Amino acid sequence: MKGVLRLTFLIMGVINCSLSKGAESWDLLVKKADSLSTSNFSKSVAFCDSILPFTNPKEPWRGVFTSIRGKAHYFKGNYDLAAKDYNEAIQLLQRGNFQRELGFAFIDQAKLYRKIKMFPQAIETYAKADKIFRTLKDENTLATVLNEWGVVYEFQNDFDKAIDFYSQSLKTRIKFNDSLGMAYSYSYMASAYLQKNDFKQAxxxxxxxLQIFEKIKNQFGVAIQSSDIALMYESKKDFNKAISYLTLSDSIARSFNYKDLLSENYRRLSTIYAQLNDYKKALKLYQEHIIIKDSLYNSNTQKNIADLYVKYETAEKDNQLLQQENKNAKQQITILLIGSLLAIVSILTYYIYRSRKLKEEKLKLETQNTLQNDRLRISRDLHDNIGANLTYINNAVQSIPQEDNQIKNLQSLLNETIIELRRTVWLINKPSVKLDEWIVKLREYYLKVNEVKLSITIIENEESILTSKQATNLFRVIQEATNNAIKHSQASSVKVSIQSENNILMIVIKDNGRGFDQNKAS
Structure with missing residues (x-):
């Protein structure tokens, strides 16, 4: 704890000096914090936490240090805290219209989305960063965006597109003689070629x-690249080289407690030793992988407890008690206000819900009345106009001598049409039909059709209701099926079985027709 306090007082002194020297000193603090974010994650978080209280929300520094703190949380494996910091930083930078700083925050946020496999969000966020740095004509940072963006397509197995992005980035790196950027571009391209099984190029x-990372003494890059090279030798089954590079990566990652990389290295080492039949070592390494992996999920809780401990341990007892009393009082007031607010919201919600429900019921009733009026109007028109005309035509045909077969067929057709019209008017005129009424109509229809026999079993209450639409459609289905059977299958007997049980209506239609070969049917 003394070390933390010493660091805090030191930073406060630096900040006080910086305030008098202007933006140049702030830039130095940003570089220091950013450097720590990839080498000493905990120290970077403490550094940012100590600076943030002295920043002005109207200046870019608060957003920048919040974003850097998010990056440190990201490398520590605290992805939820990283996401929170990135969101806060982006909001601060957008409000202040700090475009360059906003672009860097988008890059880091997109990397987090990529890490947790939210690929559409990652692509969208990289596009935002790309737009900003193109507007600013910052080619060097654009190259970083292209490298990071290409990884998303690599994860989605679009290796050619990923290599295209990496190649564009590499051209810019070479143009500006950016050694660090070239090292990352070569690393990304190697990974894509490995996925394409081009081991020589990879x-x-x-x-x-790796040589460039070692030359510029970038230990973070050496750790990452050593792990990637090991993956290539794993694919080639050259386990000795794979172990050598993973061990190098592990030693560096352990020095700055890069848990995510450590966990992955142990998992892969465990797999290698298992293939070498050294199951004891494989088990031990896998256990270490699980321990570190679990700690990635527990570290957030541990940090909260540690922060509370430092906060209350360093405060004076009397002041602590006073603060606790004030806190309790505020909590009671807050609870009371929240309770009152919830009550008001509940009442308003119920009122709105009730009003909407009444409106819906009223609208439903009006719609039903309109539909019923339309049904009555249509049924009247059918009965009074078309029905009257058909009756007149039928009477006229009846007066013609029935010696001609065509006249007989015409009379029969007219009778059937009049019956069908009456049935249609009956269905239209009723918004719903009882099951027993519908069956009566069905029996009437098939009285004159000798080939069709009805078998009806109703186990439940005959008062079951069908809508007018259901009754019409079911009637038409049975009618069409029996007509087709008689017409096309040359059936002499068609049996229609209707069963109603447990609110389920089952209709089975069978005939003794000639049938057909399903395999030859077109």
Missing amino acids: EELSILS
């Missing part, structure tokens, strides 16, 4: 990337 680019 090995050349991987070694080149």
Whole structure:
């Protein structure tokens, strides 16, 4: 704890000096915090936490340090805290219209989305960063965006598109003689070629990337690239080289407690030793992988407890008690206000719900009345106009001598049409039909059709209701099926079985027709 306090007082002194020297000193603090975010994550978080209280929301620094703190949380494996910091930083920078700083925050946020496999969100966020740095004509940072963006397509197995992004980035790195950028571009390209099983190209680019990282003494890059090279040798079953590079990566990652990389390295080492039949070592490494992996999910809780401990341990007892009393009083007031607010919201919600329900019921009733009036109007028109005309035509045909077969067929057709019209008017005129009424109509229809026999079993109450639409459609289905059977299958007997039980209506239609070969039917 003394170390934390010493760091806090030191930073406060630096900030006080910085305030008098202007933006140049703030830039130095940003570089320091950003450097720590990839080498000493906990120290970077403490550094940012100490600076943030002295920043002005109207200046870019608060958003920048919040974003850097998010990056440190990201490398610690605290993804929820990283997401929270990135969102806060982006809101601060957008309000202040700090475009360059906003672009860097988008890059880091997109990397988090990529890490947790939210690929559409990652692509969308990289596009925002790309737009900002194109507007600013910042080619160097654009190259970073292209590298990061390409990884998303690599994860989605679009390796050619990923390599295209990496190549564009590499051209810019070479143009500006950016050694660090070239190292990352070579690393990304090697990974994509490895996925394409081009081991020769992958090995050349991987070694080149590692040599540059070592030359510029970038330990973070060495750790990442060593792990990637090991993956290539794992694919080639060259386990000795894979173990050598993973061990190098592990030693560096352990020095700055990069848990995510450590966990992944142990998992892969465990798999390698299992393939070498060294199951004891494989088990031990896998257990270490699980321990670190679990800690990634527990570290957030541990940090909250540690922060509370430091906060209350360093405060004076009397002041602590006073603060606790004030806190309790505020909590009671807050609870009371929240309770009152919830009550008001509940009442308003119920009122709105009730009003909407009444309106819906009223509208439903009006709609039903309109539909019923339309049904009555249509049924009257059918009965009074078309029905009267058909009756007149039928009477006229009846007066013609029935010696001609065509006249007989015409009379029969007219009778059937009049019966069908009456049935249709009956269905239209009723918004709903009882099951027993519908069956009566069905029996009447098939009285004159000798080939069709009805078998009806109703186990439940015959008062079951069908809507007018259901009654019409079911009637038409049975009518069409029996007509087709008689007409096309040359059936002499068609049996229609209707069963009603447990609110389920089952209709089975069978005939003794000639049938057909399903395999030859077109």
